[in-house]
Amino acid sequence: MTHEDGELDSLVRKRIRALRVAQGWSLAELATRAHLSQSSLSRIENGRRRLALDQLVTLARALDTTLDQLVETATDDIVTSPMIDAAHGLMRWPVKGDPGMSVVRQRMTEPPPDNPARMRAHPGREWLVVLSGTATLMLGHRRFRVEANQAAEFPTMMPHAIGAEGGPCEILGIFDRDARRGHQREGEAPGGRGSDG
Numbered sequence: 001m002t003h004e005d006g007e008l009d010s011l012v013r014k015r016i017r018a019l020r021v022a023q024g025w026s027l028a029e030l031a032t033r034a035h036l037s038q039s040s041l042s043r044i045e046n047g048r049r050r051l052a053l054d055q056l057v058t059l060a061r062a063l064d065t066t067l068d069q070l071v072e073t074a075t076d077d078i079v080t081s082p083m084i085d086a087a088h089g090l091m092r093w094p095v096k097g098d099p100g101m102s103v104v105r106q107r108m109t110e111p112p113p114d115n116p117a118r119m120r121a122h123p124g125r126e127w128l129v130v131l132s133g134t135a136t137l138m139l140g141h142r143r144f145r146v147e148a149n150q151a152a153e154f155p156t157m158m159p160h161a162i163g164a165e166g167g168p169c170e171i172l173g174i175f176d177r178d179a180r181r182g183h184q185r186e187g188e189a190p191g192g193r194g195s196d197g
Helices: 003-023 027-033 038-046 053-062 067-071 177-185
Strands: 083-085 090-094 102-108 125-132 134-139 142-147 151-155 160-164 169-175
Touching: 003 027, 003 038, 003 067, 027 038, 027 053, 053 067, 102 160, 125 134, 125 142, 134 151, 134 169, 142 151
Parallel strands: none
Antiparallel strands: 083 090, 090 102, 102 169, 125 151, 125 169, 134 142, 134 160
């Protein structure tokens, strides 16, 4: 076993124990959920028993996580800088855990269009939080006022548009893979100033 393998082995064992403790479960409770004996689980956590792939899969399921998350190691690029789209007033950060996700920060100055024909609909989901000011979210024929520190989440198959209300506002949005693609197909950045979402 290489030094790196040893570090990963130790990390996985610590992670299993930490996840168990975070759930408030005893060794016996997790062992029951994972169909292991309590002594086997104790030896796994303490490094006195070899980690077998089938046991890791079972433990990951029992801990409500995935095998990938159980064995992932930290990367060097923990802190990232945004890509800046000055034309649309956007900052965009890709989310590493899911390459299809992106986070967008945007300042809006115009209200959303009132004409439903100017609203956009596409597959996916969007989530946004208003950082400052007040935003208006149009969903079909419904109008929602979203104030600073309030958030909204919605399916993007419903025609939608987001804009400022009573002065500039700043939002932080998270777009899933389908929502991001829907905006890119339109040839615009997600969320534009008084845009159609």
